[in-house]
Amino acid sequence: MSGAEAVYAALLERVGEAHPRPRIDPVRRLAELAGSPQLSFPVIQVAGTNGKTSTSRAIASLMSAHGLRTGLFTSPHLVDFTERFQLDGAPIDGAVLASAWEELQLPLEVVDAELVAAGHGPITFFEALAVLAFVAFADAPVDVAVIEVGMGGEWDATNIVDARVAVLTPIDLDHTAVLGPDVATIARTKAGIIKPGSVVVSAHQDPDALAEIAEAATRHDAALAVQGRDFSLLEDRVAVGGRQIDVVGIGGHAYDPIFLPLFGHHQAENATLAIAAVEAFFGAGRPLPEEVLDEGFGALTSPGRLQLIGTDPVIYLDAAHNPHGAAALVAAVTESFDFSELALVVGVLEEKDSSGLLAALAPIAHRVTVTPVDSPRSTTAEELKRIAEEEIPGMPIELADSLPEALAEARGWAMRAEGRAVLVVGSVLLAGEAIAFARSEGWSAA
Numbered sequence: 001m002s003g004a005e006a007v008y009a010a011l012l013e014r015v016g017e018a019h020p021r022p023r024i025d026p027v028r029r030l031a032e033l034a035g036s037p038q039l040s041f042p043v044i045q046v047a048g049t050n051g052k053t054s055t056s057r058a059i060a061s062l063m064s065a066h067g068l069r070t071g072l073f074t075s076p077h078l079v080d081f082t083e084r085f086q087l088d089g090a091p092i093d094g095a096v097l098a099s100a101w102e103e104l105q106l107p108l109e110v111v112d113a114e115l116v117a118a119g120h121g122p123i124t125f126f127e128a129l130a131v132l133a134f135v136a137f138a139d140a141p142v143d144v145a146v147i148e149v150g151m152g153g154e155w156d157a158t159n160i161v162d163a164r165v166a167v168l169t170p171i172d173l174d175h176t177a178v179l180g181p182d183v184a185t186i187a188r189t190k191a192g193i194i195k196p197g198s199v200v201v202s203a204h205q206d207p208d209a210l211a212e213i214a215e216a217a218t219r220h221d222a223a224l225a226v227q228g229r230d231f232s233l234l235e236d237r238v239a240v241g242g243r244q245i246d247v248v249g250i251g252g253h254a255y256d257p258i259f260l261p262l263f264g265h266h267q268a269e270n271a272t273l274a275i276a277a278v279e280a281f282f283g284a285g286r287p288l289p290e291e292v293l294d295e296g297f298g299a300l301t302s303p304g305r306l307q308l309i310g311t312d313p314v315i316y317l318d319a320a321h322n323p324h325g326a327a328a329l330v331a332a333v334t335e336s337f338d339f340s341e342l343a344l345v346v347g348v349l350e351e352k353d354s355s356g357l358l359a360a361l362a363p364i365a366h367r368v369t370v371t372p373v374d375s376p377r378s379t380t381a382e383e384l385k386r387i388a389e390e391e392i393p394g395m396p397i398e399l400a401d402s403l404p405e406a407l408a409e410a411r412g413w414a415m416r417a418e419g420r421a422v423l424v425v426g427s428v429l430l431a432g433e434a435i436a437f438a439r440s441e442g443w444s445a446a
Helices: 003-012 025-033 052-065 094-117 125-139 183-193 207-219 265-282 290-298 323-336 354-364 381-391 403-414 428-441
Strands: 043-047 070-073 085-087 144-148 165-168 199-202 223-226 232-239 242-248 258-260 307-311 314-318 341-346 367-370 397-399 420-425
Touching (some): 003 094, 003 125, 025 125, 043 052, 043 183, 043 265, 052 070, 052 265, 052 290, 085 125, 094 125, 125 144, 165 183, 183 207, 199 207, 199 265, 207 223, 223 265, 232 265, 258 265, 265 323, 307 428, 314 403, 314 428, 323 354, 323 420, 341 354, 341 403, 354 381, 367 403, 397 403, 403 420, 420 428
Parallel strands (some): 043 144, 043 165, 070 144, 165 199, 199 223, 314 420, 341 367, 341 420
Antiparallel strands (some): 070 085, 232 242, 242 258, 307 314
8 A cells, every 4th residue: 555545544534524523623723733733834715605626726827827836735535535735736745745744743642632532533534634734835845835724714623724825615505514504604604714914805796695794804804805796807819728717806907818628617717716816815016927827827737627538439527516516517518619419417415406417507408317326425327317217207217236337328329410419417426436447448539
């Protein structure tokens, strides 16, 4: 077992990341015993419902292009555990990660014992993961870290950082059982990442969400820049292999047209937010050098987001797993591709809104193959088939026992006529399974 695999196996023995605990003091205690590594570098922290990972990756790529050694922490991973911890755009070396994990062993022992003695659960998977990232980034050392929030914000394990810039991507309903029943409540929790004297950079928001963000910014004496008011995406055009965007930054500077090698209007929005976040970090009155934008976005990839994994037939995957993400995906597919027919391979975790997801995907589907995700938290294929038949009446629905079976069935259909393609969607875990399977099969684009 490699160093990274051993670390992952040890973390999996803890309460999983799907079951976060609304607490932060034990995380802070663990970090203190490890030397408070999260305070040794400036942080840009990213919270929101959709677009967090893509926006975080864009910010990190721009910071690296600026010449700063950059750490990026995102979750979950698609295939390899080391994807969650990136140094200058590459997954961390397994031996380096194992060394950071070794540093955490004594602090973990102490805090676990304290928590159990007080009648509380020990440090969870995600709590340990976040502090592990901070230790690894401090050891590197990085000049700046871009930290994606796991869930929520206020009590998320990442929120022991003192973020110089707090970034809020669009906020919508998700994880309602944990975060609250309405957008305002969820926004209040996510706005918990705002720290005294920081700069807050927000995407377009529902008015109720923006009100909560503005209130938190005022309370913490933090400057607030909102897309559409303080910075803007002026124009977004489809281009060969991606998009071309016109952006006006926080200081009012109109940038030359920027090429973005990603599909979908939502990625143009994410890129605009990333530019504003980096401007806020360096000082809002200073536009970013054009060469930084060219290099940063030129190197940008977004794994799991309309990622091509097969060419004969064409197979894409996308990690969209809620109605808001599915709607953005549908818009991207409709605008960027010209398939005559599209088969969806869909698997969804049980805590997600399967009905809303399938209804949102309906406009681009010509047939659907449902499959379980390789997880004990998966919705069964039978239940997903029932939901699909309700949400997309008249649609041909096929049932598969596994993703390889679903892909074999959908690929067979796609190969029987010109212009057909396959899209795997519904879960980050399913996307990761599809990438790993495509690689094992030797598909040319995997």
